[in-house]
Amino acid sequence: MKRDISPTRTPETEAQYRKRALGLIARYEKAVPDGSVPLDKWLSELAEDLDRDTLNQYKASLVFYLGENDLGGAADAVAQIDPQDCQKKTYRSGNKRTSALKLKCVPEEFERELTDKYLAGSYKGHWGVRCLVFFKATILTGLRPSEWKTAKLVTWSEAFGADGPVLVVRNGKNSNGRSHGEKRHLLLSSLDEQELQYVKLQLLFLSKTDDGLVDARGHELGFDQYYKQIQKRLYEFNKKYRRSKTKTVTIYSCRHQFIANLKRAGYSRPEIAALCGHANDRTASETYGRRRFGNTKKGLPKPSQLEVEKIKLVIDSRRRLSQTLVADRSERAPS
Template sequence: MMNVLSRSIETEKAYAKRGREICVRVSNLYGLGPHEPLPPELAVRYLIDQKPSVSKSTWRQNKAALKFHLEELACGSRDDIRARELQGALEILSNEPQTGAMRRGTRTSAIKQKGCGRQDFVKIIRFLRANMDHYRWAKSLGVLLGATYLTGLRPCEWGQAYLEEREDGVVLVVRNAKFGEHRAGQMFRRLHLSPDQPIVANAVRALLSHIQERPGGLAFSEWLRRVSLFMTRAGRSILGRRKRYPSIYSFRHQFAADAKASGVPLEELAALMGHATDATATFHYARRAQGTAGIHVRASSVDVAGIRRKLRAHPSSRRARAVRI
């Protein structure tokens, strides 16, 4: 009996955590501040929109987690209007079947590769350039991949990124997507683009301009969702049959690998990636061996100073030793 009860409590904890993470993700996508309430129906609609690209089992787990989280909020709400919003969102979510989810999802780690080598990158870019008139999202994907490959931003962060022209060069200002989850040291980070490599600034300008004039006047989150789905289909067409395929996020992984191969210090890499500590990119991103030396952005010294150095706190640990290999 105790084992069953223990499993139930652990399951509820897991549901509560995942439900909160889904809501934080939606808030970040729509640019809501840390104290701005998220409309519960918006979270439900977001989850439903993701169904075509996730497996049935992932859909069931996400649905159960978000439902659990919204039920907790409804039970604790003293605002009648808020309670009705939560109940309305719960009704929509409860009535949504798993029909439309994939037998095997496109966003699982089983088929997503960390990083995208130069050979695959060139194949993809060449295909997109040659087919801009044939595929609606080819240009969008091309400019997004190019800028992400060179700067390492999370795809969702491009919606609020902007450039500052300074006397000492061009700076890309990025709102950290993980700041609301306390997984980024600062609300914003600043990437100094190399003046010796104008291709970086040009790629960023091309993407930011394209986002402002995105096709159909879609909201940024919807634009990104459609471009991501196109990436899934295009990758299979371009790269042929294989076990793993790159996603847009893979190009962020590749940036991390290139930075490691270039000898970028761990705390600067964390600042470039928008992490709170120097451990995240080290253990959860592509390895140095997968990278190619040569990146053309540098982190703000203020951002670097704010990074928590977890690895240095335990120099004798296995993980700390692994970093030096």
């Protein structure tokens, strides 16, 4: 049974709803080609990067289109999405989301200035060192900030039957099929001793108590509290040394820079996906740091070949599904 479509809606609005809904459904089919994640769940995840008005427009368009096409159950599920349950971005002047004000790379001069000030001990003492270590370790490995909570360093022999350090990371976006598995492995044998030391220090700082963290006075902190201190110091540094700039460098900028470095070094898309914990080879290519911002001055991890092969299987499966859909449409097309 079709849902009741309000007669007060103008034809122009309905046309906009259909166009927007078709665009969203195309994005959904591209992100979840096997349909393993329901449309409403996918939209809920997408909503983490949307403001309330945009989310409401998306919901209204999908509810209208699905209801119009006798898909009332799916329409009801989308309608039930509560913006309060989604992590929303705040606004600053100019009506821009904060995500639009963050750099998707790390300028070399910024990293150099940060390193010089913090290593010299002339800036923010206890938290300055931890901010620098968090910053450097993330550029070198590309971890999502929250993934540091459970990351650990093992010897290569333990995981792969050879010598060398391996960073074992529990994938932060393993829900709803957004990663290629529960864990990923970064082979760090290409990092020099100083680079590896940043990774070791990061893990050391995050393992001082049962909760993993301590403040300058030795008091226990949860990870969120600790990370807020890191963000605070980095924000202060931006204000002091990038006053003329409109965009700020964040810890997430380091992940973008890591991916830009991989692209610049010629890593394949499946290799980048394996190193970054993505479920397919498109995510980094379409939404993360651009190759032109990359540099190859740093040592870069190598991925587990088993995980690379897993990504390739996803690509092959997606290609076969696409070919099947094209063939099916051709058969149904009127002659």
